Amino acid sequence: MKMKKKNKGGLLFLMSVVLGGFLGGFVGMFKAGAESNGIILDVKILIPWISAICLLIGFISILLTFNFLKKSRKFHSLYQEEMDDDLNEIYYVQMYRNLEFGTIAFNITTVAILLALFISVSEVVILNRSNLTLSLSFLGLVLIFNVQKYFYKTIAIVRQFDLAFFSTPKDVLEYINSYDEGERQANLEQSFRILFQLNQYVLPVLYIFLFIISFLTGEIQLLAFLLVGAIHIYINVMQLPMVKRYFK
Known part of the structure; x- marks a missing residue:
């Protein structure tokens, strides 16, 4: 067993070295080709696109968050009303499953919108460019607070636990300890x-x-x-x- 682990570790290391070599060679050839053709590698060109992509991911994640949380509430209501044990088990699983999916979607929303906001602000302040994504990022930030209220309300309904709007690590730990x-x-x-x-x-x-x-x-x-x-x-x-x- 130990020998297998050593062989596996050695193989992974060898693959990393080979992959690194190929990647380094590819990057070197790409840069040489770009320079020989007079192409200037300027990451500033990509900034508006990156902020727009982050914003798009954020808005899609908002829709997904609401969708999952709504389903969680729906299955919670069915779980409370259903008398059949088999159906109760299905509703129980779906209730928590959708709540956790909603949690993941909400966290992605927060990261994506904040990234779009800070990239857009940097573009305006540092590069002196005006862009639509800055206004949309502020709109996304407002939506995040509304999503968070709906999210915490769903947790209170499903898990019977009240999380503070600005939760501390201690609050979250108590929340985790309320799990089975x-x-x-x-x-x-x-x-x-x-x-x-x-x-x-x-x-x-x-x-x-x-x-x-x-x-x-x-x-x-x-x-x-x-x-x-x-x-x-x-x-x-x-x-x-x-x-x-x-x-x-």
């Missing part, structure tokens, strides 16, 4: 996977991505490197309170 044991275990396992993948895969890949952007633009993305590094350090340092708390 199986659901808490599933959340714990998923949180561990997310943290592990961030630490071992996602953030290291971001370093490579930023290096590629630096190489293509001819400018070192120093602030971006520092931000990714700070996040990388933060998620590791924040393990210290847990160690101190449980290993006194």
Whole structure:
């Protein structure tokens, strides 16, 4: 078993090296071809498109959030009224399933709208450009607050738990502790996977991505490197309170 794990680890490392080599060669050829044809690699051209895409994702996610939360409320009503045990089980699962899908959609909405807003503001302030996405981003921000009210109201109906509009980590922890044991275990396992993948895969890949952007633009993305590094350090340092708390 250990031998298989070692072989698998070695294979993944070898694949990473080979992929990195191919990627580096491709980027080098792309840049050389672009420069030989007089193409200037200017990321400023992409900024309006990026903010517009973020805005589009945000508005689609708003619709999905309302849709999932509405379904959750519907199945909650059916669950409360139904006497048949088999149907009750189906409604129970669908009620929580749609609530969790709504939670994911709401979180994506928040990230996408805030990204669109800050990119649009930066474009106006720094590049002195006027754009429609800035106004739409503010509209999206207003919609987020309305979605959040509907979201928290749905949680109060389905889970019988009142979350504060501006919740603290302590509030959210109490909310998670209101889950049943199986659901808490599933959340714990998923949180561990997310943290592990961030630490071992996602953030290291971001370093490579930023290096590629630096190489293509001819400018070192120093602030971006520092931000990714700070996040990388933060998620590791924040393990210290847990160690101190449980290993006194």
